Structures are given as structure tokens and as C-alpha cells.
Amino acid sequence: MMNSMNNLKEQLKAHYKIAAFEEPTKMQLAFNVEPDKTLDVLAYLKSIGYGQLSLLTCIDWIEIEEFQLVYILFNWDNGIHLLVRTSIDRNNPKFRTIEHIYPGVKYYERDVHEFFGVEFEGNEDSYKHLFLELWEADCPLKKDFDPLEFSTNRYGNRKYETNFPRKVGGE
Amino acid sequence: MEVNKLKEVKLFLGPQHPGMHGNYSVHMYVDGDIIKKARPMPGMLHRGFEKLMERKLWMSNMAIIPRICVIEPDINEMVYAMGVEALAGVEVPEKATWIRMMILEMARVATHLFALGGIGGPTGLYTSMYWAVAERDLILDLFEKLTGARVYHIFIVPGGVRKDLPEGFKTQLGTYLESLEKKLPEYQELLLKHPIIHTRSKDNILLPAEVVHELGVTGIGMRSATGKAYDLRKVKPYAFYDQVEFEVPTATYSDALTRIHLKFQEIQQSIRILKQIIEKMPDEGPVKAPIGTGNALKLRVPAGMVYTAVESTRGEYGYFIVSNGKEKPYRIAVRGASYPQGLLGIERYLPGHRIDDAPLWMDTMGVCSPEIDR
Amino acid sequence: MTFQNFLNAFLFVLAAFAFQTSITGINRKVMARLQKRRGPRWYQQFLDIFKALSKSSISHGWVYDFGVIMALGGIMATVIFIPVADFRAFPNTDNIFIISYVLAVGMLGMAMSASGSGNPWASIGVGRALTNMLAYEVPFMVVVVTMIFGFKTASVGEIAGIQQGLGIFGWNLFRMPLGAIVGFISLQGMLGKKPFDSFIAPAEIASGPMVEYGGKHLGMLFILHDLSTFIEVSLIVNLFLGGGATFLEFGIKYFVVYTLANLVSGISPRFKIDQAVVFYYKFPLLASIVQGFIVIFTGWGVTKWL
Amino acid sequence: MKQEKSMLSPLKAWKYLVKEPVTVSKKDIFVKPREAADRYRGFHVNEHDKCTGCGTCSEICPTDAINMIVLPDQPFVDGKKNERPAFDYGRCSFCGLCVDICTGDSLHMTKEYVHITPDVNQMYFMPDELGIHQKKFENGWLRDEVSELLDLERYEMKHEGVSRKSSFIEIVKGFSYEMALAESSRCVECGVCTQTCPAQMNIPEYIRTVYDGDLKKGIEWIYKTNPLANVCGRICTHKCESACVISNRGDAVAIRWLKRYIVDNTPMDQYEAGALAYVTEKTNGKVAIVGSGPSGLSCAYYLSTLGYEVDVYEKNALPGGVIRYGGPEYRLPEESVKKDILMIENAGVNFICNTELGKDISLETLEEKYDSVFLGIGFSYSRPLPIPGSDNHEVKFAIEFLGQARDYNRGLRAIPDISDEVIVIGGGNVAFDVARTLIRLQEEKYGKSSVAMAALEHREILPADLEEIEEGEEEGLKYSFGYGPQAIKVEDGIIKGLHVKKVLSIFDGEGRFNPSYDEEDQKIIPAKQVYIAIGQMANFDFFNEEMKNNIEFFRGKVKVNDNGQFDHYPWLFAGGDIVRGPDIINGVATGHDAAKAIDAYIRSK
């Protein structure tokens, strides 16, 4: 298994000049890809056996004004998870869909669009709200969204009419 | 597909619908009984977990994560703990790992029993549902003895488990397993051999192998179609799954009946694993390794990001955890195991089936709405 | 036709309702046993019905309201024609064709009302119910016609009376075993018990025709359901089990038949509606035709019997 | 796969018609609900007398369900807040984390689980020994050592070995970064310590800065209430640590050492910025501070930050009072003192040394020249011991001796006149300071040491810190605790030893100081010098007669109001030893209070 990991590293290095790899845990490889190369890398990875897209998610690095898209791929035959990461501008979050490579990504892209506001060009349904309905506030998973404040304003908190010390329910 | 407005009726299957397990909805157009168009409608259980988890301490999160999937909460605890341990570089003590496996397998039995009984819901065989849920309740009693709660156990924590086994627990579990083994053939006879179940589910709701890859379906759906033992417990063993003997039931033709059969066989395999766990678990030894220094309020996990996954009853269940070295996680993303079959699967592969098949799709593929919604 | 007749008829409908409702209650306990539990009080069904009647209720238009009344009226009228032991509310009116015809009025009212509620689930349910009816009626009618042909009478009471002479072996259950099997299978469909209850399947179409009923309407529906159950089970008892010489005998037979239907229901999943039709048109239809041939061409079971 | 099909097999289910159901009986549900498992996480109970009100449960609670409610009628004790947790069952998720982290071991979960009500207010309650329904239920989930969420063991600092006694090198080494981090992570930030600290220092806040690595912020937090950061980081009496809630079940957080870590490890520029963060613009007003001990310095610093012109009068050559002349070098190195005083000077305080009140300047002059006067003269004289022989010239007193020793360490004078066999009378921290300083001086002068100690109190009830007693023993102090000095044996003007008797009791039945002795057990401890360290006192001679009449004295202290103001003389304030007795942190606190009061007084004028 270690071999396939090293092979993969070498191939990625040879084809796409990716040099920096991290291994967060065993059988897992994380690396950054330039945004414009991402689709090529993903297509290549799919062709060499990483047939499953386990997850597409996004991280909001608010301090450096970046969204980091993370594509997590899995190869069921050698058990290696890949974390393919790419960064896009937080203020103009646009990326291309990979629906033609991994059709299963459709709803993940809707998900990311809904919670981070990233637009995936080419995914027709991605503008629709999936989980939230009639949502008008900011994208909730952005770091500058405060859910507690939102909840308190909109749904309120209970003020109990009680004085302590007091027993409840005692007869 | 152009919808003929005169002939076709718009229907909301759920969320308030007895065929729906959980608060989930499918909007569809039907022509008579045939579904012409279907669209999943999740979000009724959306609580914003990924946001809430960013706001709580690493340890406080233990209380909230099991609630992502109500039916099988323990995988959440496990996968979260695995992620935190990977980031913090903590080795889990041996006994703790065995206890974790015990919990996971007990949960698997419980969940499969629930799902197996659940087949009785959409097909109308309520008797099996009544039996299976009562059977599952006995596992919940065992869980209560072990962890102190029936449903949300909050027992697997980063570093190990919260407490050692209670006295005599192994014996109690062993007794239960034996009685369950005696009961299982009854389900086989009532449910699996039932000719009407065969009529309803054989050659119905097919899932071809190429569709599996297209959707990203994992778990029983994948194994029943590909015929390969694509189970994370085998492919990428976590805990001590490489130290116990078990088989992963597979099939090459994935209709609803096959998937029900696989569920049933997985229960048997889990019982086998549980018996080995009882045998192999050491009596003594620590059950929790210290993680970091200081109290739980100030637990900090080193910066980094990691994806951990375990095999749930519905497939690959993963957490993507990002830490920036503070007391709270920076980002946690959840891969619900039923995401592919519950969303894209319904949209693409439900049309063409009858209304009656929709609940059966949910049950045999394993669609857990809270983990989709999060 | 005297006042006495009408009083009798009224009391009979009441008694039929009370009888069937009690038996439903008892059967709920039996089903509970099958499911390893204890079940409700035996009179729970009464509480449920009166509870429903005590609730408020909304209308979905006059078709909806009228349909229920029409259905209930039709069914009550049908009950009057059912012969039980030697009791007839109106003598010589227990013709099976009258019963079938009046019963259909009730069913039609039901269908009308449910469609009138405007809920798509109800429409699907009604569609399924009618399909289902079509499925079980065909083999059942073949058997009934066979029976009428064999015994040369269309009176249910008379058919029952004929069977009573020869002890237990005089029953049509033994005279026409194939027909009896078809009868019981059809009963399952008539009662809407599994495996033929796809028209009310809660997990698929949210109880089908009943989806919009609530409160008083639902209460009436329950009464209607209990009465129609009474009609259907009584028919089977009369046609295949020789009715009963006394009320007690009839009651016991009735209970056995209904409980058996329930027990079968308890261990069966439901057919999809297309599968139900296919099922009825295979074995039961064939068996009923074979039975017809046997009776018509050999007389075996009618003329040649003991 | 073989998928069998059988018409008849489902019929086997009918056998359950005659079998007993699995249903739980109604009695087990309604009359007495089934007993939950031994670990069940049901409703909470809280033993109110064990509960410290620390609020840690509220901190860990993932749902914000626990609110700390102040109970006004609850007695206020050191180490306990008068708050108790109230649970909002409209929030609680029954995770049990609060039980696992409870510092007082008071919070448990029971097996009770049925609570049904139409009234929403009944969902909010304060658990006590009985549960929500005032019925006794067995305990369910209890904390054990595995589920423990606190870190109970202290990360110990390195100490110098016994060879330390031959020099004045500082005994305790400071924390390394890792250890400070680990130690700071043990704090639960409850604030019980703040409440206990006389100066109300923001202890959790500055410990948090250690954990966050933001030491400048830490300096700011410390200087907010205490300008003697270096000194208090080393020789504070740390009342906070005895109150620390972690000490209920484990070792208290090393608050003092963490403070020391902050002051030792902050770069000088950041340190200065932090220390002077509170300095504001100048205002009109002049204040005289008499005495540059802790209280005087504290008062001077805070007045200076408020913008007043402050003059500090000190009778000795160097400012600092007890911190300059009292604490021994091996505990309180000179640099620490210098650093603290430098910061205070930088804040704008003007020191006038070698000027003693009553001798070089009078109180009346000060009253004329300044808007307000603060007295922080301290207990700068030793209390004499009235026993035979105590008038011998070889009988030395603690304060004077310690001052000489410090001056020797500073290189300002020759080594004090010490003999090679001495005895120290007294059992407080000062006595140990004297004794251990003597050891070091003896080692230096003679190459060997012989110091005996005698005190009325038995070892177990000795007022000194435990670590002093243990370390002193390591260094070779010969203890005779529990022996009361009767006379100093003098022959021909030369001291031969101390006559002591075994103490039976120190106080009589009415609680008055009246020791009784065991006449059978007496001995003479040989010594050539006797050092008396049984307490200190102040000299109030500078008050004129009128003032002496108007000011209330008790037990060698003066009576002032809570702000340190004299009732008859609103311009005159006092703090430190003469108000609260000898203690550095009390001095700082009273100084700070007085500074605020002086500010208010001058503004109101």
C-alpha cells in the first residue's frame, strides 16, 4: 500500500508538478492544486482508480480571504483517501462544476453553494436552496455569520418566570 | 421528461407520511401509480451542525455529534474521536478500542434490526416491525447499562471511552447474543422467505453496478451490486477489525430482496464479531489515554486537517475535521453515508418505479434523513 | 311489511354494529398477541368510533358530505338484507343480487365522497380500491353464480339452509372446496385485509381514500367499515359455512372466519395493486372456473353429495 | 445467493398467539417506572454544601443549560461562591459532562427520568440533594477516574538541590514554556481565586494569557490590580491557591508561579508597555505616601496612573520597605524588586529616601504641602520577647537582621555579625526566612551551619508554609517545635543556650493567649546567638497627642474605614500592615483601595 502512495506522489509530481504532500493520517494524502488545474487532476485521478468522490466541502479562511475547496476522493481497491485542495477568492467565489467527472457531486455543489455562496458554473441546479427554505440571511457557514445572534433575534430565548431558591414539582 | 399536466398528479411524499422514516420528503409527479419525476426535499431536519460544532469546545462537541444520525449515533462519536486522535497523535489503549468496537457492532446490530423491521413498514408486514423493534429495545437496555443512555450514548470520546465496562457486562451481552441468534431464524421465516415479499422486492428497484460509481453509493448498495467486499472494515481497517474474523456479504445483482438479505447476513456477521470481541477483550487495562494536558475546557487539538471514515450500516461515514490549534474546531464537514442514495439516487433512479417502491428504496438502500440534513 | 319489520331492521343494524365492533376489538387483542404485545382494551373500537363522532369535522363540498351519507345509508340498507340464523328483517329479501347491488351503492358513495375530497392520495386510493374490487369480484362472482346454479336459488338464507342438513359435511366448504378457497381469498380482498389492502396502504398512499376524513366523517366511515365487514363475513359464513341454526352458532362461525382473516393479514405484507390483480386473475379465477365446471358438468358437491 | 421462498414458513409466527408477550407491564411504567441502569444519566442532584459555585459545569455545558444563580442567603466562605447551578431542562442534553468536570464532586445524575408538566417554568430548576421532584432516587452517572475531565496533578517546577544552602541562589526555578502551558491549561477559570485574593487580582484572565501566549496582555491584567508583579510572583502568600477549586480533589493550580512565568518571560519592552498601560494624563493634585512598602508602592502606582503627582517618603536608603529589606535573596532576588520599583518609578512616582516621618518630616508639614497623605509605614519593628536574658546584645531581631542580610547581598555592607551556633525563636515565615538566611551566611562564613528553631506551636499547626518547613529541614534546620522559650541562658554576658519547655496548650479555656507547659519535659538548646522572630509591630510616635486620641488603635493596628480613610481626618489614609497586619498582597490591596479613595476624595474637594 505504501508503494501505491509513493507511485501516486511521483505521478502527480511528474504530470502536474505537485510537490508538497501531507499525510494527515495513514493511507491519506493531502495536496494543493492550482484552481485551473483542478479539473484535470480530478479527471486524471478518476482514471487511475479514484472512482468515488466521498465529499466536496469548503473551508472559509476568512483571515486570508480565501475559500478552500476540498475534494475527498477514495479508491476502494487500495484504500487511499485523497484530499485535493484548491483555493478560490472569497470575495468572488466562483468555480467550475465537476459534474461531468463525478456526477455524484451535484448535490455536494448545491450544498457548498448554499452554505458558502460558491457558484459552480455548469451545475444547473446549484442556485437552488436545498436545505434552507426562503432563506434571506447570509450564507450560514461563513465565518462571519453568527448563528446565536441570528437565533436570538429571530426565535428568541425563553425567560422563565422563576425565582430561586425554589423547588419544582415538589408536593 | 416533459410532464403532461393533464394526466399527471403532483404529490408530496412526506414529510408527514407514514411511508417516510424520518422527516424527509420526496416531491414527485405520478402518472397513475408510476413515478414520472422525483425530487428529494431534504432540510426538514437541518440544524446547521457544521456551524454549531465550530462554536463548541472539542469536548463539548461530544454531546452534540451523536445527534447527527439518530438511528446509529455511535459512528459519529467514533469517527469524530478518530479524527481528533489523528490530529492530536494519541494512541488509544487496547481495551478502549475493543470497547469501541463492541459499541459499534452492537449499534450495527440494532440499526440493521431496525431497518429489517422497517421493511415491514412499507410492505405492510407490521408484525416483523413490532418484533424487530422490541428486539432492538433489548440492545438499547444493554447500551443503557454500558453507557448510561438508551439512544445518545456519548461514550466514545477522544482518547478512549468514558468508563470501563460495568461488571458482568460481557456475560449479559453473550446471553443476549445467544437469544438473538435463536430469534433470527424467525425473521428469516416471516420476512425473508415470505412469497409476497419476494413478489414485491425481487427484480425490483435495481441498482446496477455502474450506477453505484456514478452516484457514489457505498455500503450495502455498493456491495450488493459489485460483488466485492467494499467495506471500510476490510479495505481500511480501523480499530481492531483486522484482528477479528468476519465476512462481508456481497452479491452481484442488486435488487431490493438481495439488499434485505445482505442486511440480514450483516447482523449474523456482527454477532460473530461481537462474540470474538467478548473473547479477545482484555479484562484489565486502561480505557482512556490522556489527550493533551489540562482540563476539558482547555483542550486544544494541534492544527491540521484530516478526513476519517468508518463503515456505517449505510456506507462510508466520514468527518473532515480542520483544526487551527484552538479550543474549538475550525471546520467540521460531515459526509453522511446516505447522501448519494438519498439525494441524487432518488432524483435519477426513482422515476419509473411505482409509488409503492419509494419507501422501499429508502429502506433497502438505507436513507437516514438527519445525516443528510445535518 | 309492518312497523315491527322496521323496528326489527333497526335493532338488527344496531346489533350488527355492536357485534362486529366488539369482535374487531377482540381481534385487535389477538393481533397484538401475534405481535408479542398485549393490545388495547376489548371495547377500544367503540371508544375510537364515538371519539371520532365527538370531534369537529369539516366539509370538502357537498359531494364529500353526501357521499358519506349515501355510503352509510347504502351499507345500513344492505345489512338489513343479511340473513342471520333464522332471522330476517324483511322475509324473502335476502337475494344475493340485491345484496350485491345495494352494497355497490355504499361502495360507490364511498368512492364519490373520497374523490370529492380533492386529495390526490384519495383519488389514487379510490382508483386502487375500484381496481381491487374488480379483481376479487370476478372470481367471487363466478363461485356465487356456480352456487346459484347448483342450488337453484339466489337467496342467501336458502343456500345456508340447504347446507345445514348434513351436519358439518353439508357445508359448501366441503361441497365446493375450491370455491370455498376462492371465497376466503376474496374475503381477504373484500375486507381490505392484507395482502390486498393496497388501496388504504398507509405507508404508500397515506390510507388512500380515508386521507381527508376526520372527525364525524371519520366516525361514520368507521361505522360503515364495521357494517360492511359484517355483511362480507356474514355472506361467507352463510355461503360456505352453512350459516347457523342459532345466533350462537352463527356468531362462533363468524368469529372464526373473521379472526382467521385477521391472522392471515397479520403475517402478510401487501401486494402492490397490479400484483393483486394479477394474483386474483391467476389461481382464484382459475379455481373458481374449475369449480364451476365441476358443479355444472358433474354435479359433484350439489347433486352428488353424501 | 440462494433466496428461499416458502408459503408456509410465515405461518410459524402464529405460535406467538399462545406465548407470553414481551410487553413491559403497566405497573412498571405508571406506578413505578422501571429502574434505570446504574450509569443512567437522568435528572441532576447537587450537594449544596459540597458545591463551590465555581461554575465549571456551566462552562463545559454544550447547551448553555446551566446558569449560576446567586443565592443571597448562602454564607460567603473563602473558596466558595454563593452561587449554585440551576438547570434549564429546555436546554440540557443529558451528556453528563458537567458531572465529569465538577470540581467539588457535588453534582451527580440520578436514575430519575420522568418529568412531565404542562407548565414550562417547571423545566427550570435548581437541583439540591433531592432531585427535581424532591424524591430520593439512586445515583446514576457518577464521575470516576476514567471519565474525569480535570487535570488534577500539578506540573511541578524544578527546585535547587540541598547544595542551595551554600549560596543565595534562587531556590525555585521558573516554569519552562511547555510546563507553563500545561499548568495554565489546568485552570477552569472559575474566579473563586479572584474573590479570595485580597487584591482581587484577575487571576483566570492572566492565566488565560499564558495559555494563549499573549504575555503582554497578561502583564496588563496583573498590573490592573497589582503593581508588584515580580514580588508577588515569588513571595505572595497565595491565598488564591488554597481557595482554588481544583484543590478540592487535586493540587491547586500554581497561580503564583504562573504569574512569575508571565513577569519573567515577557520581553522588557512589552513588559513596560503592559505595566504602563493604565497611565493617564496628569491631573491636579499632590499626594504624599509615607513608606514605600507594598501598600505605599501600590497606592503610589495607582495614584500616579490616575495622573496625580506622588511623592513617596522612605526612611531607608532604598525604596521598597519589606520587599527590599524583608524577603530573603534566595526567594526574592534583587532584580525582581528593582524591576517592580523601576516600573513604578516609570509610572511617574517620585521617591524621597532617607526621610523618616516624625524625625525628618512631620505629618503636619505633609498635610500642608499635599492634598492627601497615605500612611503605609508597615510593621517595621520586631516584637520583643520578654523573657530573662533577652536584653543581651547577642539577642537579635528578625527585621533588623534581614535588612542587614539584604544589604550584605547588595554589597552595601559587610557580612552581618553571626556566630556559628544560633537559635531562632518563632514559627512563622519570617522566622524561617531568618533561619535559612542564617544557614547561608554561616555556610559562607564558617563553611558549616548550625541553626536551631523553637516555637510554641507544634509542627502541624505552625503558621509557616509547609514548603518552608520541609525545605528548611532539608537544609539542616534543627526543629524544636512545640517548645516554649522560658529564658535565655547567659553566662558572663555570653549566651549559652535557650531554655525551653514542652507546650501542652497555647490558649486557655477562654481563648486567651496563656500557654501551659509540661514541667517534666524541658531542655536547654545550646546557642551563641538568639534571633527573635515572633512578630512585628509599627511605631506610631509621629502622631501628635490629639491624633492619638482621635484614632482608634487595636492590636497594634489603626482603625480606618473600608477605603483606608481615617474617620476624623479625611485627608489621611492608611494601608498595609497597620490596617490589616503583615502580608504583602493585603498591602497591595489596601494601597489600591486607598488610591481609589484618595482619587475620589481629591475630586470631591
Place this chain on the structure above:
Amino acid sequence: MAIGDKVELSSWEKLGNFFRGRSVWMMWYCTGCGAIEMPPTMTSRFDMERLGMGPMATPRQADILLVTGYLSVKTLRRVIYSYEQMQDPKYIIAFGACAVNGGIYFDSYSTINKLDDYLPVDMYIAGCMPRPEAIMNAFNDLQEKIRNNEVDGWKRYKKNYDQYKKNQLKAVGEVYVHDEFHE
């Protein structure tokens, strides 16, 4: 009208309460995670049919709405729909912490905190989640209260309809369920 205020009843209503208090049908709607304890309650182990309770497929037939835990706003729209479709008299039981004060999701942007702002609640069960025994006890208590005519949630809803509507609109914006197809 405060909880527990008694009003003189006609004998018809008393008779009605007699039946209503012995036969209560619940709506088959799993609104939240507390619903996972409903199957054990319904099925053989705890067998709530003993109390005359059973699941009903549609709101029209149901007497009682079980709000099993948290409600997201999206669900709240549907619950309001369902509740308003139910026939009088109707009751609501709120399960667990979430319905009282937000529970573990008190800071969630998509779940409501106080159920009784939007719908009249007749009974609360403490716990997260309540055990089947607690649920059974709650059902029993509710039935007793119905028989004693102490439950008046549905009357309160009618009486304060404007207030409830205002709260509902504040939380959900629009009580209209959209179609997923967007056509």
C-alpha cells in the same frame, strides 16, 4: 384562558371528553430526533395501544401532534399546516428539551427555540430524549387531563390566533410550502 381553568360543560361535552380521554390518535410525523423513541413506544415493548393510542396516517384523523424535539423552520411550516388541518379538539405534546428552549440547538440558525410561541402546547416531557416510559406517562397524564377537561390548547390557539400567526410569520417568513421543482 390560563391552563387548568375549568368551564362548565354540557353533558354532551362531558360525554365527548369521556371518549376523547380514552382514545387518542397521534399523527405519524417524525418532526425531530425524539421520534426515535416512538417506535419502541408504539411497538411491542411498551405497546402504547394499551392506552388507546395509535398512529394515524394523516392530520385529519389525528387528535394529537407529537412534536418530537427540535423543529427546523422548514418543518415548522409543515407542522403548522398539519396542525391546522387537524380536527378539534386537538392536542400537542412537546418532547424533550428542544421544544422548550431550543435545547442543544439553542444557537442554531435554522431551528426554533420556543415551540409555544407558534403553537399551543399542552404538555412537555423533559429529557433528551424522553424515554418510552416517560412518553407513556405523559400520554397517561394527558388523557387524564382531557377527561378532566384541563386541556385547552386548541381553544387558546383559536382565541389568540392573531398573536400566534404573528409569531409564526416572524420565524418562518411565509407559511407556504414551496414545490421543489421550481417550475
